[in-house]
Amino acid sequence: MIQVLKVENLVKKYKKTEAVKGISFEVNEGEIFALVGPNGAGKSTALKMIATILTPTSGKITVLGLDASEKAGEIRQHMSYLPEEAGAYKNLTGRQYLEFMAEVFYADKIERKKAVAFAGEINGLGERLKDKVQTYSKGMARKLLLSRAVMTKPRLAIMDEPTSGLDVLNAVEIRNTLRKLVSEGVSILLSSHNMLEIEYLSDRMAIINKGVIMDSGTVAGLKSKYSAANLEEVFVKLNEKAAA
């Protein structure tokens, strides 16, 4: 099995706080790996380091066999990142925004057209792509951003709370899209505090709290290990174990 991402003893310290305290995990090709934990657990900081936006204090990140501390530029060409509170340029239309993003990745016009067309298929915004982003609803904007993140068919897509703030219908639509993308060869690393979403989406997962991975495995494996009916119970039992 090809390893798309390998994270080893990743640490991030700010002046007074240690947000991530030596986490390790890997993401294999064609799987959805989820980092699950409450707000402030260190999920977003870990994802930002993997997305090469933040520099780790220590530890190693390897993407497609490339060391992120040395080959960040090359890695970014094969990876995409969707932040939790992402937005698009409000003065551009949806299509202009996608064209701008495609232009960053491809010099070839045909490649760019293909990427924009694929994004159109994913987001399903149709004629609304001609409208300015500032006129979009939250759900439409999130679909546009999600399609931007996968339009280049990255080897690894990093998504921080991809359905955060969306209503049920939009959230379900986005989850289905993510599942479809995996079948097309995109590996996904996502974070969420929504245990139900993780149960539905992820192949494997790691439960993180206070900057530490408490346990990892498949959803079924973790539920069985802790004799829990759902992931929320797994999380509670892990916390009780840590407190004891």
Next chain:
Amino acid sequence: MRKFFVLFKKEVRELLTPAMILPLILMPVLFNVVGRIALSEKGKSEAERPGIILLDLDESKMSKELPRALEREFEPVYLTGLTDEEALETARREEAPVLLVIPSGFEKKIKGLNQEAARVYSVINNVSVKSATKSSSAARALNLVNNYLKENLVSVKFPGLNADFLKNPVTRDDYTSMGGKTAHIGMAQVIGFITSQTIFIPIVLFMVIIFASQTIVSSVVSEKENKTFETLLSLPINRNSIVFAKLLSAALFSLLSTWVYMIGFKSFMAGAAGAAVSSSSGGMIAGELAALGATISPYGYSLLGLSLFLSIICALLIVLVLGLLVDNTKSVQAVITPFMMVVILPYLLVTISDINSLGPVFRYGLYAIPFTHSFTVSQNLLSGKYELIYFGLLYQAVIALLCTAAATKIFSSDAILTLKFNFGKKL
């Protein structure tokens, strides 16, 4: 390079919002309209002769001839047998700017070669450009009266003598010497012309810096506010390209804005101040100034251009870094206002005084501000102080390099996301 232009195109598209374009179209038009109104008002007030009320309490042969003397420049209304207050009421009603009261016994005193005081009331009917042009009416009226009386007295007391000679036995023929060169021109004209040139350049620079600062700070802060910054940083783009694409787009937009505003401002000034110099007189003055060496050579203009460029780069980089400190447009003023103060201080001091005449602490403090050197460069060019210009350029280049290093370092480090000032924090 391709990705730089992709980013640059995106920055330009982001700047071309109706909120940015509309003022660019409307302001010059507004300036032009106001200027034309002011010019028309000024023209009207210059064309019409103002009224003047002459209250004659002497009613002598001499005092009765005074209206004729005043007719050269005024529309006199001759009154007798009234009090000052009653005559003032007439002046207010007739909107005459001056009431001249000739006292009783006037002719006797003048003929006896004794000075006499005439009461002069200046009447302000409204406060406007038009009334400002009438402020010299009282002095002009008294001058006409005095000239008439001088001519009258000379013809009576010294028949056959030239009255003009007695009034001004010596006339002026002006020359000005500057930097070892001499030209047939008055100092007032030289200083006036140089001032008009040296004031214009700081105004342009000041406007460019203000526009550029506002453009770049809004570009950075809107990236943060619209949550597009993290996505941008995760793209396969060199972070220096992000910095320079923002700098270039802001610089070009500010130059365009300044150019458009200056066109409007120029037409406004031509109207409001009547500052337009006719091409023939301007040409004559320019010729004498060239003889005096008080013009800026092409080499001088290239030094000036380089200094302006370095100032704009410094301003853009400083504001770019300041913009990273805040994450919403509400907090922008908190970081921009102190910066504006640093720009305004040397600008004001250069336009109203000579920095080199200030105390050493204040002087060196001002020279520590990189923009000061651009504000003073035209003065230094005209007075031949090239060593100050070279020093200024060197200093500005060092500051620009330091700012570039700081901005690129911040953009390539975690500081770009973690650098923050919480201005909204409650005490």
